[in-house]
Amino acid sequence: MRRTQAPSQCHRNKNINAESKKPFPEASRSTTQLLNLLSYESPEKLSHVDTKESATYPGETSIPINTAVTHTSIEKQYNVVWSKQTKKKHKTWEGDGILIAENDAVILKDQSGSILGRSSKLNIQNLEEGSRFLVGSKEVEIIDIVSRENAPPNSSNQLLNISTDTDEVKSSDNSTYCTLNPPKRLKRSWKNFTSTFNSANVECLTMPKPNHAHQWKYNKKQLPVTDVHLDFFLSKLLRPHQKEGISFLYSCVNGIRDTEYLGAILADEMGLGKTLQCIALVWISLKNGPYGSIPFVQRVLIVTPSSLVSNWFKEFRQWLTFQRLTPFIINQKQKVSDYAKLTATHRPVMIISYEMLMRYYDDVKNINFQLLICDEGHRLKNNQNRISTLLSHLEIERKVLLTGTPVQNNLQEFFALIEFVNPGIVGTYSEFKKYFEVPIVASNQPQCSEEIKKLGEVRSQELNHKTNSFILRRTQSIIDQYLPSKQECVIFCSPTHFQSELYKAVVSFWEDSLEDDTLKVPHLNVITILKKICNHPKLIKIGKLSNENSSMSIFEKMLLNYLQPVLKNVPSITDSDIEHSSKMMVLDNLLSELKAINERIVLISYSTRTLDLFEDLCNRKQFCFLRLDGNTSVSARNEVVEKFNSPNSKYFVFLLSAKAGGVGLNLIGASRLVLFDLDWNPASDLQAMSRIWRDGQKKNVYIYRLLTTGSIEEKIYQRQISKTFLSNAIIDIDQNAPHVRLSVEELKDLFNYCPDSKSLTHEMLMCNCSGDGVPDVSIIEENDDNERDSQLSVMHHKKIKNVSKISELAEWDHFSNPVAESVLEELCVKTSGEKISFIFRNKYAESTSFQK
Numbered sequence: 073m074r075r076t077q078a079p080s081q082c083h084r085n086k087n088i089n090a091e092s093k094k095p096f097p098e099a100s101r102s103t104t105q106l107l108n109l110l111s112y113e114s115p116e117k118l119s120h121v122d123t124k125e126s127a128t129y130p131g132e133t134s135i136p137i138n139t140a141v142t143h144t145s146i147e148k149q150y151n152v153v154w155s156k157q158t159k160k161k162h163k164t165w166e167g168d169g170i171l172i173a174e175n176d177a178v179i180l181k182d183q184s185g186s187i188l189g190r191s192s193k194l195n196i197q198n199l200e201e202g203s204r205f206l207v208g209s210k211e212v213e214i215i216d217i218v219s220r221e222n223a224p225p226n227s228s229n230q231l232l233n234i235s236t237d238t239d240e241v242k243s244s245d246n247s248t249y250c251t252l253n254p255p256k257r258l259k260r261s262w263k264n265f266t267s268t269f270n271s272a273n274v275e276c277l278t279m280p281k282p283n284h285a286h287q288w289k290y291n292k293k294q295l296p297v298t299d300v301h302l303d304f305f306l307s308k309l310l311r312p313h314q315k316e317g318i319s320f321l322y323s324c325v326n327g328i329r330d331t332e333y334l335g336a337i338l339a340d341e342m343g344l345g346k347t348l349q350c351i352a353l354v355w356i357s358l359k360n361g362p363y364g365s366i367p368f369v370q371r372v373l374i375v376t377p378s379s380l381v382s383n384w385f386k387e388f389r390q391w392l393t394f395q396r397l398t399p400f401i402i403n404q405k406q407k408v409s410d411y412a413k414l415t416a417t418h419r420p421v422m423i424i425s426y427e428m429l430m431r432y433y434d435d436v437k438n439i440n441f442q443l444l445i446c447d448e449g450h451r452l453k454n455n456q457n458r459i460s461t462l463l464s465h466l467e468i469e470r471k472v473l474l475t476g477t478p479v480q481n482n483l484q485e486f487f488a489l490i491e492f493v494n495p496g497i498v499g500t501y502s503e504f505k506k507y508f509e510v511p512i513v514a515s516n517q518p519q520c521s522e523e524i525k526k527l528g529e530v531r532s533q534e535l536n537h538k539t540n541s542f543i544l545r546r547t548q549s550i551i552d553q554y555l556p557s558k559q560e561c562v563i564f565c566s567p568t569h570f571q572s573e574l575y576k577a578v579v580s581f582w583e584d585s586l587e588d589d590t591l592k593v594p595h596l597n598v599i600t601i602l603k604k605i606c607n608h609p610k611l612i613k614i615g616k617l618s619n620e621n622s623s624m625s626i627f628e629k630m631l632l633n634y635l636q637p638v639l640k641n642v643p644s645i646t647d648s649d650i651e652h653s654s655k656m657m658v659l660d661n662l663l664s665e666l667k668a669i670n671e672r673i674v675l676i677s678y679s680t681r682t683l684d685l686f687e688d689l690c691n692r693k694q695f696c697f698l699r700l701d702g703n704t705s706v707s708a709r710n711e712v713v714e715k716f717n718s719p720n721s722k723y724f725v726f727l728l729s730a731k732a733g734g735v736g737l738n739l740i741g742a743s744r745l746v747l748f749d750l751d752w753n754p755a756s757d758l759q760a761m762s763r764i765w766r767d768g769q770k771k772n773v774y775i776y777r778l779l780t781t782g783s784i785e786e787k788i789y790q791r792q793i794s795k796t797f798l799s800n801a802i803i804d805i806d807q808n809a810p811h812v813r814l815s816v817e818e819l820k821d822l823f824n825y826c827p828d829s830k831s832l833t834h835e836m837l838m839c840n841c842s843g844d845g846v847p848d849v850s851i852i853e854e855n856d857d858n859e860r861d862s863q864l865s866v867m868h869h870k871k872i873k874n875v876s877k878i879s880e881l882a883e884w885d886h887f888s889n890p891v892a893e894s895v896l897e898e899l900c901v902k903t904s905g906e907k908i909s910f911i912f913r914n915k916y917a918e919s920t921s922f923q924k
């Protein structure tokens with residue numbers, strides 16, 4: 073018995089069929105219109121229609137619905153792409169669809185629910201991602217499986233219980249399963265794709281709607297206001313904070329939060345998936361818009377550090393799959409001029425490194441991009457540098473700046489980031505300085521009056537309020553539930569006798585130079601030499617110094633005089649002499665202990681010469697390793713990362729230059745990480761240390777930070793955690809050239825060497841603990857009272873877990889030499905007990921909901 077379809081439903085589907093033949097954006101518009109119509113019907117009503125009534129489509133004959141079919145009788149559903157069967161070499165997929173497999177039969181449906189084909193000859197057990205086969209006259213490829221729990225509650229009924237096209241039913245008998253010799257991957261235009269599920273699906277993420285002011289400004293043609301949804305295939309994968317982030321970014325770049333300004337800063341802490349949030353924003357922006365479903369964006373420019381270009385490409389592939397969108401990467405082979413020749417329809421997204429952008433700027437500026445995404449955008453904190461200037465001159469209004477470590481203590485840099493995304497939103501710099509910066513900075517001075525303090529707080533809140541509309545920051549705690557446990561420890565390594573002697577000689581050389589006007593010793597050189605001695609004395613090129621030659625600078629010749637007595641006792645130092653460096657010895661032991669338990673490790677240093685030493689060590693110990701530094705080509709970077717992260721990787725060690733790859737990389741192949749030296753800028757260290765405790769990590773994570781006891785390394789570390797230490801120092805970290813301007817007194821403090829201390833940092837806490845692991849509670853309370861958080865709270869962030877002030881370090885477990893065996897064993901440093909003078913340790917317990 074045949075039934076006729078309900079008129080409203082018939083009308084809806086007529087729209088789809090007529091519209092789907094049209095090129096984009098009409099095709100997409102019709103889909104959204106359909107979505108809107110559907111959204112007026114409650115899910116209950118839809119399922120009622122679906123199960124009890126039949127539907128007829130234009131050109132179809134209605135047949136009775138099998139009312140016995142229920143949601144529970146469906147075995148599996150798959151998201152698929154489909155096209156007509158053809159022998160053409162280059163053909164394109166025609167659209168997204170859904171394949172419903174049930175009792176050895178499959179039904180292929182398009183987005184609207186129209187049946188495109190059936191087959192009863194497939195072995196549904198064999199269906200998997202990438203399977204290619206025929207259903208009726210349509211060629212189909214499986215994109216992914218829709219798990220039952222992810223399937224929208226009404227989707228299966230809705231898709232299943234509608235009428236079928238009798239022709240298609242007949243052709244289903246001709247279906248063939250062609251896994252043996254699959255044809256080449258079909259090309260397709262990304263725009264043909266539409267939502268996998270309709271808006272009646274509760275799981276779809278719906279974007280905020282524009283208000284009247286927005287419509288007045290942006291909807292001049294008075295098109296219908298349409299709902300904008302993020303496709304289910306993506307929204308089902310997102311964490312809740314990512315959904316919130318996408319809505320936020322969408323409303324910023326479309327002027328829904330503020331019609332005047334279209335920029336946003338996503339300042340989520342490291343590892344929260346800023347890349348995925350942007351990919352979703354890109355996808356939604358290219359496909360849809362709030363008026364008549366017409367997108368505001370046709371082309372997107374993504375600028376990223378060179379080490380992350382391939383990572384972005386990989387993430388696009390992972391989250392969208394290339395059937396949907398293949399971004400165009402600029403590299404040695406693919407030029408910007410090549411991209412310019414491609415239509416936005418086929419390649420709407422271009423990914424380029426900051427360096428390449430500077431090189432090919434003229435070509436880039438001629439391309440009409442409507443959305444700019446700058447990854448690791450903190451590098452734009454100086455608006456005078458070339459890259460910031462070039463990027464601000466691109467005529468792209470919609471801008472998203474991503475940074476895990478926004479500038480928190482320098483309001484001028486903060487201004488630069490704001491000015492980049494939303495020029496003028498906080499006035500000119502001189503206005504900003506007068507109104508915000510001066511009072512806020514003044515209120516952070518320890519001895520400021522109550523009045524100044526109050527004014528600073530008010531202005532700080534006002535700035536917060538102003539920036540909240542376009543800056544979003546969430547802390548790592550938000551993804552704790554998806555991560556295993558983490559232990560972070562700072563290990564203080566007692567310097568070797570040779571290190572101590574060299575160190576003292578260099579310091580006295582500097583002290584003597586203060587007395588002698590003819591001797592001008594640049595203190596930066598002294599800092600560099602002392603840091604090298606801490607890593608390994610070999611790094612100061614002792615060989616070169618001791619074989620005096622004419623190419624030596626006056627500085628080196630003078631230094632040699634001071635070092636000579638020490639060097640006399642050590643005739644030569646070879647690469648294998650790790651016993652001259654305490655940190656190297658601890659590292660050596662750590663590697664052996666980890667190898668024994670089969671845990672892999674990332675070793676990070678700011679110095680490539682130190683990476684060379686690690687390499688020598690690995691070679692001697694016959695450890696398989698990979699290395700990523702500034703010399704690794706952009707194209708090879710992803711390859712090394714993937715090789716390391718692959719589940720059966722043979723590589724035990726990953727050597728990483730903090731400068732070349734400290735940001736953005738995911739190195740979840742390792743469960744251990746050593747930061748061997750440190751930077752003046754705590755944010756750089758934080759970036760480097762965040763490479764392994766990220767989504768996808770299944771093992772418990774250990775982060776080790778090695779410091780040479782009593783040395784300049786401790787002083788730098790203290791500066792990182794205490795804003796009062798060296799408070800008057802102005803430290804400009806300008807890319808690779810730090811300029812440290814310090815008074816003589818501050819320099820004396822910096823160079824003051826205390827090798828006999830177990831930990832100067834612990835002494836600084838004035839902690840009464842016996843070093844047995846239990847922190848002294850009284851000091852924690854006292855510190856909390858006395859020490860105001862000197863971070864300028866211009867971001868609305870919650871308490872950061874990483875140590876950003878002394879009182880937080882006081883809360884960590886601390887152990888002084890001799891450290892308990894059990895602790896050493898747990899940290900895999902039991903063979904280094906004697907060399908370790910002190911350990912601070914912090915444990916972040918795994919969430920009870922985390923599943924390995």
Ligand SMILES: Nc1ncnc2c1ncn2[C@@H]1O[C@H](COP(=O)(O)OP(=O)(O)OP(=O)(O)O)[C@@H](O)[C@H]1O
Nearest residue numbers: 309310311342343344345346347348476736738767
């Ligand atoms: N919803 C998710 N489900 C599973 N994995 C996810 C999800 N979101 C992100 N990830 C994964 O988490 C890892 C970290 O994401 P991503 O690199 O985007 O972080 P980030 O915020 O950019 O951090 P950083 O500031 O260090 O660059 C990536 O491997 C990414 O694929």
Ligand SMILES: [Mg+2]
Nearest residue numbers: 346347447736
């Ligand atoms: Mg990132």
